[in-house]
Amino acid sequence: MTDWQERARQEMDQKVKPPGSLGRLEALAIDLAAYLGTLEPRVERGRILIFAADHGISREGVSAYPREVTAQMVKAFSSGGAAITVLARTLGLEVEVIDVGVDADLPEMPGVVSAKVRHGSRSFLEEPALTPEELAAALEAGRAAVERADAAGADTVALGEMGIGNTTAAAALLSALTGAPPEETVGRGTGVDDERLAHKRAVVEKALRFHGEAALEDPRRALAAVGGLEIAALAGAALEAARRRKIVLVDGFISTVGALAAVRLDPAVRPALVFCHRSAEAGHDRALAALGAKPLLDLGMRLGEATGSALAFPIVKAAAAILREMATFAQAGVSDH
Numbered sequence: 001m002t003d004w005q006e007r008a009r010q011e012m013d014q015k016v017k018p019p020g021s022l023g024r025l026e027a028l029a030i031d032l033a034a035y036l037g038t039l040e041p042r043v044e045r046g047r048i049l050i051f052a053a054d055h056g057i058s059r060e061g062v063s064a065y066p067r068e069v070t071a072q073m074v075k076a077f078s079s080g081g082a083a084i085t086v087l088a089r090t091l092g093l094e095v096e097v098i099d100v101g102v103d104a105d106l107p108e109m110p111g112v113v114s115a116k117v118r119h120g121s122r123s124f125l126e127e128p129a130l131t132p133e134e135l136a137a138a139l140e141a142g143r144a145a146v147e148r149a150d151a152a153g154a155d156t157v158a159l160g161e162m163g164i165g166n167t168t169a170a171a172a173l174l175s176a177l178t179g180a181p182p183e184e185t186v187g188r189g190t191g192v193d194d195e196r197l198a199h200k201r202a203v204v205e206k207a208l209r210f211h212g213e214a215a216l217e218d219p220r221r222a223l224a225a226v227g228g229l230e231i232a233a234l235a236g237a238a239l240e241a242a243r244r245r246k247i248v249l250v251d252g253f254i255s256t257v258g259a260l261a262a263v264r265l266d267p268a269v270r271p272a273l274v275f276c277h278r279s280a281e282a283g284h285d286r287a288l289a290a291l292g293a294k295p296l297l298d299l300g301m302r303l304g305e306a307t308g309s310a311l312a313f314p315i316v317k318a319a320a321a322i323l324r325e326m327a328t329f330a331q332a333g334v335s336d337h
Helices: 003-013 024-036 056-060 068-079 083-091 132-151 166-178 194-216 219-226 229-243 253-265 267-272 284-290 307-325
Strands: 046-053 094-101 112-114 156-162 247-250 273-275
Touching: 003 024, 003 307, 024 247, 024 267, 024 307, 046 068, 046 083, 046 132, 046 229, 046 307, 056 166, 056 194, 068 083, 068 094, 068 112, 068 156, 083 094, 083 307, 094 132, 094 229, 132 156, 132 219, 132 229, 156 229, 156 253, 156 307, 166 194, 166 219, 166 229, 166 253, 166 284, 194 219, 219 229, 219 253, 229 247, 229 253, 229 267, 247 253, 247 267, 247 307, 253 267, 253 273, 253 284, 267 273
Parallel strands: 046 094, 046 156, 094 112, 156 247, 247 273
Antiparallel strands: none
């Protein structure tokens, strides 16, 4: 336990309540205080960052939806009709969508930033998904998005994504980073049937054999080999947010794999991360275990888009307020046990 954790724990134990009666809210508040280095943590303004990109592996029949859906969903984000934009309006959160690799020439749209590296990644069954230069550009797109959020006054960033085929890429990357077999990392994604699920697992297994262990041992090389542009951007955003002492709300399966890649690149990222919900997607538990993480919510969701991050934001905000504003026994004139 760090000095700040101990100080925050002692402060929390003096609050006017039975010790531990606020459950995980207390632990979350202590973690926030330790990370931010203050007994008065503030979580006031959050920005949702949704990174969108297509995947060459989607041409292998691993998804129930065509890749055109990625561009269509970016338009839905911009118009405010998607699940995440409804939640963001309800919860008072800002949304920025970053086109880092959508396989379409999108027009200018409100709330959408063009940072396109290329029109989708390559099929990692045949070659690395990204060149080293493309990986660097995707990481930079994530970093730049956090820089914009910081300039706008956000103290918290919530990570989300959109990309047909990205559960396959995330599963392959998770297997590469942890050594877990595809049977543990590959799930139904957009809702594939049993036959296509078996095919999806076979595709990931074949890709891992094609690239070989040597190419997958290093997290940067693994990201380039079997990752995706939006997954790399998620990692870049987590790296930059931690550098700037921003709180990072991590969404479901794909965002967690992006966060895992960031932690493998720089372990100092880990204290910045708050894991928001347990996805119903197979492989998420394996990714959470690799990070020693226990998510705040378990609502059976598997949509992505930062929907879990958005729903967790009020809980994180409340945890900070409890430590900052709740009276101690002495302040309230209440007898301590």
